[in-house]
Amino acid sequence: xxxxxxxxxxxxxxxxxxxxxxxxxxxxxxxxxxxxxxxxxxxxxxxxxxxxxxxxxxxxxxxxxxxxxxxxxxxxxxxxxxxxxxxxxxxxxxxx
Numbered sequence: 275x276x277x278x279x280x281x282x283x284x285x286x287x288x289x290x291x292x293x294x295x296x297x298x299x300x301x302x303x304x305x306x307x308x309x310x311x312x313x314x315x316x317x318x319x320x321x322x323x324x325x326x327x328x329x330x331x332x333x334x335x336x337x338x339x340x341x342x343x344x345x346x347x348x349x350x351x352x353x354x355x356x357x358x359x360x361x362x363x364x365x366x367x368x369x370x
Contacts, residue, residue, distance in 0.1 A: 276346050276358070280369045284319060284348045287367065288356045293323035297335055301328065307342045314345055314359040318367050324353040 276284070295310060313320050322339065324332045336355040340347040345359035358367075 276348070276369075281348055283370050284358050284367075285356065288319050288321060288348065291319065291321050293321040293354060295320070295322045296325055297322060297328050297330075297339075298325045299327040299329065301330055302335060302339055302342070307339060310339060310345075310357070311343045311359075314343060314357060315361050316364055318361045318364070319348075319356070319358050322355040322357065324355065326353070 294313060295306065297306070310320070310322065322336075324330075324335055328335070332353050332355060333350045336347050336350045336357075339345075339355065340357055343357065343359065345357045348356040348358050350356075360367075
């Protein structure tokens with residue numbers, strides 16, 4: 275679990291990132307989750323955008339993807355989800 279201070283730090287780090295995954299009308303699946311896990315291992319902090327044609331709630335999608343990928347849900351703002359997972363091999367972010 276992340277503290278409020280750590281979440282605030284990660285939100286500031288994620289501000290300049292572009293979303294690298296999109297969730298469309300098909301919703302989430304194992305294929306998407308596997309790619310998110312791989313990206314988190316390399317980058318530690320990523321953004322996922324939920325497209326307008328997706329009928330599911332972005333907060334539910336964020337919680338579902340974070341749990342499936344073993345990551346922390348940092349923020350859901352609008353249709354953008356920010357996820358964090360500490361990398362085993364490529365650790366670059368030092369949490370406060």
